[in-house]
Amino acid sequence: MADRDIRVLVVEDEAIAAEAHAAYLDRLTGFVHAGTAGDGHAALRALAAAVAAGQPIDLVLMDMTLPDLHGLDVSRRMRAAGLTTDIIAITAVRELHIVRGAVAAGIVQYLIKPFTYATFAQKLVQYRDFRLQLASQSAMTSQTDVDLAFASLRTPTDLPRPKGLSEGTLGAVIEFLKHQTVPVSSSEVMDQLGISRVTARRYLEHLADTGSLDRSPRYGTPGRPENEYAWRR
Amino acid sequence: MADRDIRVLVVEDEAIAAEAHAAYLDRLTGFVHAGTAGDGHAALRALAAAVAAGQPIDLVLMDMTLPDLHGLDVSRRMRAAGLTTDIIAITAVRELHIVRGAVAAGIVQYLIKPFTYATFAQKLVQYRDFRLQLASQSAMTSQTDVDLAFASLRTPTDLPRPKGLSEGTLGAVIEFLKHQTVPVSSSEVMDQLGISRVTARRYLEHLADTGSLDRSPRYGTPGRPENEYAWRR
Protein backbone atom coordinates (compact mmCIF):
# COMPACT_ATOMS: atom_id res chain seq x y z
CA MET A 1 0.00 0.00 0.00
CA ALA A 2 2.77 2.36 0.82
CA ASP A 3 4.98 1.50 -2.08
CA ARG A 4 2.67 2.61 -4.83
CA ASP A 5 0.95 5.82 -5.70
CA ILE A 6 -2.41 6.68 -4.25
CA ARG A 7 -5.01 6.42 -6.99
CA VAL A 8 -7.33 9.42 -6.90
CA LEU A 9 -10.71 9.89 -8.53
CA VAL A 10 -11.86 13.48 -9.01
CA VAL A 11 -15.62 13.96 -8.79
CA GLU A 12 -16.52 17.44 -9.97
CA ASP A 13 -19.12 18.66 -12.43
CA GLU A 14 -17.37 21.83 -13.52
CA ALA A 15 -14.75 20.92 -16.04
CA ILE A 16 -12.48 23.80 -15.19
CA ALA A 17 -12.41 22.95 -11.52
CA ALA A 18 -11.89 19.28 -12.28
CA GLU A 19 -8.91 20.08 -14.43
CA ALA A 20 -7.50 22.32 -11.74
CA HIS A 21 -7.74 19.56 -9.17
CA ALA A 22 -6.09 17.11 -11.49
CA ALA A 23 -3.31 19.58 -12.18
CA TYR A 24 -2.82 20.10 -8.47
CA LEU A 25 -2.59 16.36 -7.99
CA ASP A 26 0.16 16.06 -10.56
CA ARG A 27 2.28 18.45 -8.59
CA LEU A 28 2.20 16.18 -5.56
CA THR A 29 4.37 13.11 -5.33
CA GLY A 30 2.72 9.89 -4.33
CA PHE A 31 -0.60 10.65 -5.97
CA VAL A 32 -1.85 9.71 -9.40
CA HIS A 33 -4.94 11.03 -11.08
CA ALA A 34 -7.00 7.94 -11.88
CA GLY A 35 -9.92 9.62 -13.57
CA THR A 36 -12.65 12.23 -13.38
CA ALA A 37 -16.39 11.85 -12.95
CA GLY A 38 -18.85 14.61 -13.71
CA ASP A 39 -21.72 13.46 -11.54
CA GLY A 40 -22.60 11.07 -8.77
CA HIS A 41 -23.67 8.10 -10.85
CA ALA A 42 -20.60 8.38 -13.04
CA ALA A 43 -18.49 8.37 -9.90
CA LEU A 44 -20.10 5.20 -8.61
CA ARG A 45 -19.66 3.54 -12.00
CA ALA A 46 -16.02 4.58 -12.14
CA LEU A 47 -15.37 3.19 -8.69
CA ALA A 48 -16.99 -0.12 -9.55
CA ALA A 49 -15.10 -0.30 -12.82
CA ALA A 50 -11.80 0.34 -11.06
CA VAL A 51 -12.49 -2.48 -8.64
CA ALA A 52 -13.41 -4.79 -11.51
CA ALA A 53 -10.21 -3.87 -13.29
CA GLY A 54 -8.18 -4.78 -10.23
CA GLN A 55 -7.04 -1.20 -9.75
CA PRO A 56 -9.32 0.13 -7.05
CA ILE A 57 -9.47 3.79 -6.24
CA ASP A 58 -7.85 4.74 -2.96
CA LEU A 59 -9.17 8.24 -2.57
CA VAL A 60 -12.02 10.32 -3.92
CA LEU A 61 -11.94 14.10 -4.14
CA MET A 62 -15.64 14.69 -3.96
CA ASP A 63 -17.42 17.91 -4.72
CA MET A 64 -20.55 18.08 -2.61
CA THR A 65 -22.72 19.87 -5.14
CA LEU A 66 -23.27 17.59 -8.10
CA PRO A 67 -25.97 17.74 -10.76
CA ASP A 68 -27.68 14.47 -9.89
CA LEU A 69 -26.86 13.43 -6.32
CA HIS A 70 -25.52 15.22 -3.34
CA GLY A 71 -21.94 14.30 -2.50
CA LEU A 72 -23.06 12.94 0.83
CA ASP A 73 -25.48 10.61 -0.94
CA VAL A 74 -22.71 9.37 -3.18
CA SER A 75 -20.62 8.73 -0.09
CA ARG A 76 -23.42 6.84 1.60
CA ARG A 77 -23.96 4.67 -1.45
CA MET A 78 -20.29 3.92 -1.56
CA ARG A 79 -20.43 2.77 2.05
CA ALA A 80 -23.54 0.75 1.39
CA ALA A 81 -21.69 -0.96 -1.44
CA GLY A 82 -18.99 -1.92 0.98
CA LEU A 83 -16.32 0.39 -0.38
CA THR A 84 -13.77 1.59 2.11
CA THR A 85 -12.37 4.14 -0.29
CA ASP A 86 -11.42 7.28 1.54
CA ILE A 87 -13.10 10.55 0.69
CA ILE A 88 -12.04 14.16 0.87
CA ALA A 89 -14.97 16.53 0.60
CA ILE A 90 -14.65 19.69 -1.45
CA THR A 91 -17.43 22.17 -1.04
CA ALA A 92 -18.43 25.78 -0.90
CA VAL A 93 -21.24 24.89 1.47
CA ARG A 94 -20.48 25.46 5.09
CA GLU A 95 -23.68 24.36 6.67
CA LEU A 96 -23.46 22.58 9.93
CA HIS A 97 -25.45 19.48 9.13
CA ILE A 98 -23.30 18.88 6.09
CA VAL A 99 -20.23 18.78 8.26
CA ARG A 100 -21.94 16.46 10.71
CA GLY A 101 -23.05 14.21 7.88
CA ALA A 102 -19.57 14.23 6.47
CA VAL A 103 -18.13 12.93 9.70
CA ALA A 104 -20.69 10.15 9.82
CA ALA A 105 -20.05 9.23 6.20
CA GLY A 106 -16.42 8.63 6.98
CA ILE A 107 -15.06 11.62 5.17
CA VAL A 108 -11.47 12.13 6.16
CA GLN A 109 -10.93 15.74 5.18
CA TYR A 110 -13.10 18.71 4.44
CA LEU A 111 -11.91 21.39 2.06
CA ILE A 112 -13.80 24.65 1.72
CA LYS A 113 -13.81 26.36 -1.66
CA PRO A 114 -12.14 28.48 -2.67
CA PHE A 115 -8.83 27.13 -1.45
CA THR A 116 -5.24 27.77 -2.30
CA TYR A 117 -2.86 25.16 -3.55
CA ALA A 118 -1.12 25.26 -0.19
CA THR A 119 -4.28 24.25 1.63
CA PHE A 120 -5.05 21.57 -0.90
CA ALA A 121 -1.56 20.15 -0.68
CA GLN A 122 -1.58 20.23 3.09
CA LYS A 123 -4.74 18.16 3.31
CA LEU A 124 -3.50 15.59 0.83
CA VAL A 125 -0.09 15.30 2.43
CA GLN A 126 -1.78 14.77 5.76
CA TYR A 127 -3.77 11.97 4.22
CA ARG A 128 -0.64 10.44 2.73
CA ASP A 129 1.04 10.52 6.11
CA PHE A 130 -1.96 8.82 7.60
CA ARG A 131 -1.67 5.98 5.10
CA LEU A 132 2.03 5.65 5.67
CA GLN A 133 1.51 5.50 9.37
CA LEU A 134 -0.98 2.70 9.01
CA ALA A 135 1.17 0.85 6.53
CA SER A 136 4.26 1.04 8.67
CA GLN A 137 2.96 -1.58 11.03
CA SER A 138 1.04 -4.74 10.50
CA ALA A 139 -1.23 -4.24 13.49
CA MET A 140 -2.20 -1.57 15.89
CA THR A 141 -0.34 -2.62 18.97
CA SER A 142 -1.70 -0.09 21.39
CA GLN A 143 -4.24 2.60 21.95
CA THR A 144 -1.49 5.11 21.39
CA ASP A 145 -0.80 3.77 17.92
CA VAL A 146 -4.39 4.20 16.94
CA ASP A 147 -4.55 7.65 18.43
CA LEU A 148 -1.44 8.70 16.57
CA ALA A 149 -2.77 7.43 13.27
CA PHE A 150 -6.06 9.25 13.75
CA ALA A 151 -4.24 12.36 14.83
CA SER A 152 -2.05 12.45 11.75
CA LEU A 153 -5.26 12.52 9.80
CA ARG A 154 -6.98 15.32 11.60
CA THR A 155 -4.47 17.46 13.37
CA PRO A 156 -4.15 20.71 11.53
CA THR A 157 -0.60 21.48 10.55
CA ASP A 158 -0.58 25.20 10.65
CA LEU A 159 -0.30 26.98 7.37
CA PRO A 160 2.71 29.16 6.72
CA ARG A 161 2.36 32.41 8.55
CA PRO A 162 4.13 35.54 7.42
CA LYS A 163 7.12 36.40 9.51
CA GLY A 164 6.62 38.55 12.53
CA LEU A 165 3.32 37.00 13.48
CA SER A 166 2.96 34.44 16.19
CA GLU A 167 0.38 31.75 16.44
CA GLY A 168 -0.85 32.65 19.88
CA THR A 169 -1.21 36.35 19.30
CA LEU A 170 -2.97 35.85 16.01
CA GLY A 171 -5.44 33.54 17.65
CA ALA A 172 -6.06 36.02 20.45
CA VAL A 173 -6.72 38.83 18.03
CA ILE A 174 -9.10 36.74 15.95
CA GLU A 175 -10.92 35.56 19.02
CA PHE A 176 -11.31 39.12 20.25
CA LEU A 177 -12.58 40.39 16.93
CA LYS A 178 -15.14 37.64 16.60
CA HIS A 179 -16.79 38.77 19.79
CA GLN A 180 -17.13 42.40 18.73
CA THR A 181 -20.41 43.64 17.36
CA VAL A 182 -19.08 46.99 16.17
CA PRO A 183 -15.86 47.71 14.29
CA VAL A 184 -12.88 48.29 16.51
CA SER A 185 -9.76 50.41 16.15
CA SER A 186 -6.24 49.26 16.72
CA SER A 187 -6.16 51.28 19.94
CA GLU A 188 -9.08 49.34 21.31
CA VAL A 189 -7.44 46.06 20.45
CA MET A 190 -4.29 47.33 22.14
CA ASP A 191 -6.14 48.18 25.35
CA GLN A 192 -8.21 45.05 25.50
CA LEU A 193 -5.47 42.56 24.77
CA GLY A 194 -2.69 44.40 26.54
CA ILE A 195 -0.44 44.51 23.51
CA SER A 196 1.19 47.50 21.91
CA ARG A 197 -0.45 49.53 19.21
CA VAL A 198 2.17 48.59 16.69
CA THR A 199 1.72 44.90 17.33
CA ALA A 200 -2.03 45.17 17.21
CA ARG A 201 -1.80 46.93 13.88
CA ARG A 202 0.50 44.32 12.40
CA TYR A 203 -2.03 41.60 13.07
CA LEU A 204 -5.01 43.66 12.03
CA GLU A 205 -3.36 44.62 8.78
CA HIS A 206 -2.42 41.06 8.06
CA LEU A 207 -5.96 39.87 8.65
CA ALA A 208 -7.32 42.67 6.51
CA ASP A 209 -4.88 41.85 3.73
CA THR A 210 -5.83 38.19 3.74
CA GLY A 211 -9.48 39.12 3.56
CA SER A 212 -10.62 38.10 7.01
CA LEU A 213 -11.31 41.65 8.09
CA ASP A 214 -13.07 44.66 6.64
CA ARG A 215 -11.10 47.86 7.02
CA SER A 216 -12.43 51.38 6.78
CA PRO A 217 -11.27 54.79 8.01
CA ARG A 218 -13.07 56.55 10.83
CA TYR A 219 -13.42 60.34 10.69
CA GLY A 220 -14.87 62.96 12.97
CA THR A 221 -12.16 63.13 15.56
CA PRO A 222 -9.12 65.32 15.50
CA GLY A 223 -5.99 63.77 14.22
CA ARG A 224 -5.17 61.40 11.48
CA PRO A 225 -8.11 59.21 10.49
CA GLU A 226 -8.16 55.98 12.37
CA ASN A 227 -8.67 52.66 10.66
CA GLU A 228 -11.34 50.47 12.13
CA TYR A 229 -11.64 46.76 11.58
CA ALA A 230 -14.55 44.37 11.61
CA TRP A 231 -14.66 40.60 11.34
CA ARG A 232 -16.07 39.64 7.98
CA ARG A 233 -18.95 37.23 8.39
CA MET B 1 -28.02 20.09 20.51
CA ALA B 2 -25.69 21.50 23.06
CA ASP B 3 -28.28 22.12 25.70
CA ARG B 4 -29.31 18.55 26.32
CA ASP B 5 -27.54 15.38 27.24
CA ILE B 6 -26.01 13.16 24.62
CA ARG B 7 -28.09 10.00 24.29
CA VAL B 8 -25.88 6.94 24.14
CA LEU B 9 -26.71 3.43 23.04
CA VAL B 10 -24.40 0.67 24.28
CA VAL B 11 -23.98 -2.23 21.87
CA GLU B 12 -22.21 -5.09 23.63
CA ASP B 13 -22.99 -8.77 23.87
CA GLU B 14 -21.35 -9.47 27.18
CA ALA B 15 -23.68 -8.34 29.91
CA ILE B 16 -20.92 -7.56 32.37
CA ALA B 17 -19.08 -5.33 29.94
CA ALA B 18 -22.30 -3.63 28.92
CA GLU B 19 -23.09 -2.83 32.52
CA ALA B 20 -19.61 -1.52 33.05
CA HIS B 21 -19.92 0.82 30.11
CA ALA B 22 -23.27 2.08 31.32
CA ALA B 23 -21.85 2.67 34.76
CA TYR B 24 -18.95 4.58 33.28
CA LEU B 25 -21.38 6.72 31.34
CA ASP B 26 -23.29 7.67 34.46
CA ARG B 27 -20.16 9.10 35.96
CA LEU B 28 -19.79 11.55 33.10
CA THR B 29 -21.85 14.70 32.91
CA GLY B 30 -23.57 15.45 29.64
CA PHE B 31 -24.19 11.84 28.74
CA VAL B 32 -27.23 9.69 29.35
CA HIS B 33 -27.46 5.95 28.89
CA ALA B 34 -30.31 5.45 26.43
CA GLY B 35 -30.29 1.68 26.25
CA THR B 36 -28.28 -1.44 25.58
CA ALA B 37 -28.36 -3.85 22.66
CA GLY B 38 -26.86 -7.32 22.78
CA ASP B 39 -26.31 -7.86 19.09
CA GLY B 40 -26.24 -6.06 15.77
CA HIS B 41 -29.84 -6.52 14.78
CA ALA B 42 -31.04 -5.42 18.20
CA ALA B 43 -28.89 -2.33 17.85
CA LEU B 44 -30.41 -1.44 14.50
CA ARG B 45 -33.91 -2.00 15.89
CA ALA B 46 -33.17 0.15 18.92
CA LEU B 47 -31.84 2.95 16.73
CA ALA B 48 -34.90 2.87 14.51
CA ALA B 49 -37.22 2.77 17.53
CA ALA B 50 -35.49 5.77 19.06
CA VAL B 51 -35.96 7.72 15.85
CA ALA B 52 -39.61 6.72 15.70
CA ALA B 53 -40.08 7.83 19.30
CA GLY B 54 -38.64 11.22 18.48
CA GLN B 55 -35.66 10.67 20.74
CA PRO B 56 -32.90 9.67 18.35
CA ILE B 57 -29.64 8.27 19.61
CA ASP B 58 -26.69 10.62 19.32
CA LEU B 59 -23.87 8.22 19.93
CA VAL B 60 -23.31 4.48 19.80
CA LEU B 61 -20.66 2.69 21.81
CA MET B 62 -20.19 -0.26 19.52
CA ASP B 63 -18.37 -3.44 20.31
CA MET B 64 -16.88 -4.80 17.12
CA THR B 65 -17.29 -8.48 17.95
CA LEU B 66 -20.98 -9.26 18.12
CA PRO B 67 -22.69 -12.63 17.88
CA ASP B 68 -24.58 -11.96 14.65
CA LEU B 69 -22.95 -9.15 12.70
CA HIS B 70 -19.58 -7.52 12.80
CA GLY B 71 -19.62 -4.05 14.29
CA LEU B 72 -18.43 -2.63 11.00
CA ASP B 73 -21.38 -4.21 9.24
CA VAL B 74 -23.74 -2.66 11.74
CA SER B 75 -22.09 0.68 11.11
CA ARG B 76 -22.42 0.30 7.36
CA ARG B 77 -26.06 -0.58 7.64
CA MET B 78 -26.63 2.45 9.81
CA ARG B 79 -25.07 4.62 7.14
CA ALA B 80 -27.05 2.91 4.42
CA ALA B 81 -30.19 3.70 6.41
CA GLY B 82 -29.21 7.33 6.39
CA LEU B 83 -28.37 7.59 10.07
CA THR B 84 -25.76 10.13 10.98
CA THR B 85 -25.45 8.84 14.51
CA ASP B 86 -21.86 8.98 15.67
CA ILE B 87 -20.06 5.80 16.60
CA ILE B 88 -17.25 5.02 18.97
CA ALA B 89 -15.78 1.60 18.33
CA ILE B 90 -14.79 -0.62 21.21
CA THR B 91 -12.77 -3.65 20.32
CA ALA B 92 -10.03 -5.99 21.31
CA VAL B 93 -9.18 -6.50 17.65
CA ARG B 94 -6.28 -4.46 16.41
CA GLU B 95 -6.11 -5.56 12.82
CA LEU B 96 -5.24 -2.99 10.28
CA HIS B 97 -8.12 -3.41 7.91
CA ILE B 98 -10.55 -3.02 10.76
CA VAL B 99 -9.09 0.35 11.56
CA ARG B 100 -9.21 1.35 7.92
CA GLY B 101 -12.80 0.21 7.67
CA ALA B 102 -13.66 2.10 10.81
CA VAL B 103 -12.40 5.34 9.33
CA ALA B 104 -14.43 4.78 6.19
CA ALA B 105 -17.54 3.93 8.21
CA GLY B 106 -17.37 7.27 9.92
CA ILE B 107 -16.32 6.02 13.31
CA VAL B 108 -15.18 8.92 15.41
CA GLN B 109 -13.16 7.17 18.08
CA TYR B 110 -11.53 3.81 18.49
CA LEU B 111 -11.12 2.31 21.93
CA ILE B 112 -9.01 -0.78 22.42
CA LYS B 113 -10.00 -3.21 25.14
CA PRO B 114 -9.07 -3.41 27.88
CA PHE B 115 -9.15 0.23 28.77
CA THR B 116 -9.19 2.22 31.96
CA TYR B 117 -11.92 4.55 32.98
CA ALA B 118 -9.58 7.45 32.34
CA THR B 119 -9.13 6.47 28.71
CA PHE B 120 -12.82 5.91 28.28
CA ALA B 121 -13.67 9.26 29.81
CA GLN B 122 -11.09 11.03 27.74
CA LYS B 123 -12.51 9.78 24.47
CA LEU B 124 -16.04 10.69 25.42
CA VAL B 125 -15.10 14.11 26.68
CA GLN B 126 -13.29 14.71 23.42
CA TYR B 127 -16.42 13.78 21.58
CA ARG B 128 -18.49 16.09 23.76
CA ASP B 129 -16.12 18.95 23.04
CA PHE B 130 -16.43 18.24 19.36
CA ARG B 131 -20.20 18.55 19.55
CA LEU B 132 -19.99 21.73 21.57
CA GLN B 133 -17.62 23.23 19.09
CA LEU B 134 -19.95 22.51 16.23
CA ALA B 135 -22.96 23.75 18.14
CA SER B 136 -21.32 26.98 19.14
CA GLN B 137 -21.69 28.38 15.68
CA SER B 138 -24.42 28.16 13.13
CA ALA B 139 -22.08 27.72 10.20
CA MET B 140 -18.47 27.00 9.57
CA THR B 141 -17.10 30.38 8.69
CA SER B 142 -13.67 29.30 7.58
CA GLN B 143 -11.43 26.40 6.85
CA THR B 144 -9.83 26.98 10.21
CA ASP B 145 -13.12 26.44 12.01
CA VAL B 146 -13.61 23.11 10.33
CA ASP B 147 -10.05 22.08 11.03
CA LEU B 148 -10.41 22.95 14.68
CA ALA B 149 -13.61 20.99 15.02
CA PHE B 150 -12.07 17.94 13.40
CA ALA B 151 -8.97 18.30 15.52
CA SER B 152 -10.91 18.42 18.76
CA LEU B 153 -12.35 15.09 17.74
CA ARG B 154 -9.15 13.28 17.16
CA THR B 155 -6.25 14.99 18.78
CA PRO B 156 -4.69 12.54 21.14
CA THR B 157 -4.29 13.74 24.68
CA ASP B 158 -2.42 10.61 25.48
CA LEU B 159 0.79 11.13 23.60
CA PRO B 160 3.61 8.88 24.64
CA ARG B 161 6.44 10.59 26.34
CA PRO B 162 8.58 11.79 23.46
CA LYS B 163 12.30 11.37 23.39
CA GLY B 164 14.32 13.66 25.53
CA LEU B 165 11.93 13.62 28.43
CA SER B 166 12.52 11.63 31.56
CA GLU B 167 10.01 10.29 33.98
CA GLY B 168 11.52 11.94 37.00
CA THR B 169 11.86 15.42 35.61
CA LEU B 170 8.39 15.29 34.17
CA GLY B 171 6.98 14.38 37.54
CA ALA B 172 8.88 17.18 39.22
CA VAL B 173 7.59 19.73 36.75
CA ILE B 174 4.03 18.54 37.13
CA GLU B 175 4.31 18.56 40.89
CA PHE B 176 5.67 22.08 40.86
CA LEU B 177 2.97 23.36 38.54
CA LYS B 178 0.19 21.85 40.58
CA HIS B 179 1.22 23.95 43.55
CA GLN B 180 1.20 27.23 41.68
CA THR B 181 -1.79 29.49 41.98
CA VAL B 182 -0.75 31.86 39.23
CA PRO B 183 0.62 31.01 35.80
CA VAL B 184 4.37 30.62 35.67
CA SER B 185 6.91 31.27 32.97
CA SER B 186 9.62 28.90 31.88
CA SER B 187 12.19 31.13 33.58
CA GLU B 188 10.43 30.71 36.90
CA VAL B 189 10.33 26.98 36.49
CA MET B 190 14.01 27.09 35.66
CA ASP B 191 14.85 29.03 38.82
CA GLN B 192 12.67 27.03 41.14
CA LEU B 193 13.62 23.58 39.95
CA GLY B 194 17.21 24.36 39.14
CA ILE B 195 17.03 23.11 35.58
CA SER B 196 17.94 24.98 32.45
CA ARG B 197 15.44 27.11 30.61
CA VAL B 198 15.63 24.90 27.56
CA THR B 199 14.85 21.81 29.55
CA ALA B 200 12.05 23.52 31.40
CA ARG B 201 10.56 24.55 28.12
CA ARG B 202 10.78 21.03 26.69
CA TYR B 203 8.61 19.73 29.49
CA LEU B 204 6.26 22.66 29.58
CA GLU B 205 5.67 22.47 25.86
CA HIS B 206 5.03 18.77 26.00
CA LEU B 207 2.51 19.20 28.77
CA ALA B 208 0.85 22.02 26.89
CA ASP B 209 0.67 19.93 23.73
CA THR B 210 -0.97 17.08 25.54
CA GLY B 211 -3.51 19.42 27.01
CA SER B 212 -2.42 19.27 30.62
CA LEU B 213 -1.35 22.89 30.64
CA ASP B 214 -2.83 26.13 29.44
CA ARG B 215 -0.37 28.25 27.57
CA SER B 216 -0.72 31.94 26.88
CA PRO B 217 1.68 34.69 25.95
CA ARG B 218 2.47 37.44 28.40
CA TYR B 219 2.64 40.93 26.92
CA GLY B 220 3.54 44.33 28.22
CA THR B 221 7.28 44.06 28.51
CA PRO B 222 9.77 44.71 25.78
CA GLY B 223 11.18 41.72 24.04
CA ARG B 224 9.62 38.65 22.67
CA PRO B 225 6.52 37.70 24.60
CA GLU B 226 7.02 35.14 27.25
CA ASN B 227 4.77 32.12 27.41
CA GLU B 228 3.25 31.41 30.76
CA TYR B 229 1.82 28.09 31.77
CA ALA B 230 -0.90 27.09 34.18
CA TRP B 231 -2.05 23.68 35.29
CA ARG B 232 -5.42 22.97 33.79
CA ARG B 233 -7.92 21.93 36.43
Added chain:
DNA sequence: ACTGTTGCGGTCATATTGGTCACGGCCGAC
Protein backbone atom coordinates in the same frame (compact mmCIF):
# COMPACT_ATOMS: atom_id res chain seq x y z
C1' DA C 1 -11.68 81.86 3.34
C1' DC C 2 -7.18 80.92 4.32
C1' DT C 3 -3.53 79.45 7.30
C1' DG C 4 -1.13 77.99 11.22
C1' DT C 5 -1.71 75.05 15.21
C1' DT C 6 -2.91 71.06 17.57
C1' DG C 7 -3.80 66.40 18.41
C1' DC C 8 -3.83 61.79 17.34
C1' DG C 9 -2.88 57.65 14.79
C1' DG C 10 0.29 55.50 11.27
C1' DT C 11 5.24 54.30 10.31
C1' DC C 12 9.87 53.10 11.06
C1' DA C 13 14.22 51.95 13.37
C1' DT C 14 16.06 50.05 17.33
C1' DA C 15 16.58 47.79 21.76
C1' DT C 16 15.26 43.96 24.34
C1' DT C 17 13.94 39.60 25.66
C1' DG C 18 12.60 34.91 25.24
C1' DG C 19 12.19 31.07 21.98
C1' DT C 20 14.80 27.75 19.08
C1' DC C 21 18.31 24.85 17.41
C1' DA C 22 22.59 22.20 17.17
C1' DC C 23 26.04 20.46 19.45
C1' DG C 24 28.57 18.36 23.23
C1' DG C 25 29.06 16.27 27.75
C1' DC C 26 27.66 13.34 31.42
C1' DC C 27 25.66 9.23 33.30
C1' DG C 28 23.67 4.75 33.27
C1' DA C 29 22.93 0.27 30.77
C1' DC C 30 24.31 -3.57 28.34
Added chain:
DNA sequence: GTCGGCCGTGACCAATATGACCGCAACAGT
Protein backbone atom coordinates in the same frame (compact mmCIF):
# COMPACT_ATOMS: atom_id res chain seq x y z
C1' DG D 1 34.07 0.15 26.64
C1' DT D 2 30.70 1.76 23.88
C1' DC D 3 26.22 3.33 23.08
C1' DG D 4 22.04 5.77 23.86
C1' DG D 5 19.25 8.90 26.35
C1' DC D 6 18.83 13.25 28.88
C1' DC D 7 20.36 17.72 29.92
C1' DG D 8 23.15 22.14 29.58
C1' DT D 9 25.47 25.69 26.73
C1' DG D 10 25.80 29.28 23.58
C1' DA D 11 24.74 31.24 19.22
C1' DC D 12 21.08 32.59 16.44
C1' DC D 13 16.20 33.68 15.50
C1' DA D 14 11.75 35.73 16.31
C1' DA D 15 8.29 38.77 18.33
C1' DT D 16 7.45 42.55 20.99
C1' DA D 17 7.75 47.48 23.15
C1' DT D 18 9.47 51.95 22.73
C1' DG D 19 10.01 56.46 21.01
C1' DA D 20 10.92 59.61 17.41
C1' DC D 21 8.98 61.20 13.35
C1' DC D 22 5.43 61.72 9.73
C1' DG D 23 0.78 62.59 7.89
C1' DC D 24 -3.79 63.87 8.13
C1' DA D 25 -7.95 66.05 9.79
C1' DA D 26 -10.20 69.26 12.90
C1' DC D 27 -10.05 73.66 14.94
C1' DA D 28 -9.19 78.41 15.88
C1' DG D 29 -7.54 82.75 14.83
C1' DT D 30 -6.76 86.27 11.50
